[in-house]
Amino acid sequence: MPELSRRRALTAAAVIAGAPLVATPVARADDHHHDSHGSTPGSFDEVYKGRRIQGRPTGGSGHHHGGGYGVYVDGVELHVMRNADGTWISVVSHYDPVPTPKAAARAAVDELQGARLVPFPAG
Template identity: 60%
Template sequence: MSGITRRQAIGAASAVAGAAVVGVGAAQGSAVAAGHGAEPGSFDEVYLGRRIQGGPATGHGGHHAGHGGGYSVRIDGDELHIMRNADGTWISVINHYDPQATPRALARAAVDDLQGAALVPLAPATR
């Protein structure tokens, strides 16, 4: 017998596995942090006949203002409710289950999904 107990062996194996997980987590965290480092720029263009605009939110708060990370997207002048995910991707009320890499890509995907329909604003929160 080597003199090592089962408890010590399990503890050592757990420590090695834990270190491996921490190493992988740190690498993934660095990748996510790198994605968060570059803030999206402003855009204003016509896409499939619809005017899409995006840029830093300016002074219009509201119930959902914090979800977009201080960024606002508009389609034909109407605000598209957006949210930034923890991994740096973006989603909206139009394509909630189809994350996009940038707000511009999100606006274009929303225009695609709307198929010519008007963007209807969300109802204000009632109290």
Template identity: 55%
Template structure:
């Protein structure tokens, strides 16, 4: 039995698939940028910019987060602590946050990354990094 599939037909199908993916990529990237901007836009929260400060007890640990002052403020930073020990936070270019405890997992807010650090520590004491 002979197959009706020719090399030309396969190449044409491949070209159509590649063209479709090339046309869809900018739309997907724009949607991602819009979603990221919506997550990081805090302009409607009383006119301030940046993430909201927090001070709470989470799983028996006191977590505090606030806009950075001093040398960290020059970088638009945000500081967080667990039981009074500093948790080093970093904001990625896409607006997500990571910490030294959860370095390979991103979070939408400093509060979320701080809570995740408490989960990951499982009761261990946070040892601040030397700078």
């Protein structure tokens, strides 16, 4: 079985979600507080457009999967990653960096357009 590449995963996620691969920027006034470059953002738990989004430090410290930060949409993990410049991206909006994990969760909800987030295979 071929190895799952990032490109294949993004394509599959877009097809399943029925969403285009190009994301629409999502920036909200309350999301523009930038953390100091090395700090971990605080927790959040809210309902955004009818979807429950949550984020919290996980205690891990790797550079993959948010570097010790977990983001969830309706209880399903949204894989996020922090870029070198301190911005965040997710598997759903990979080419649209945002300032915070909360903004990444909101961007994912916007891109999903009501579709369910499918768990992303780790590996």
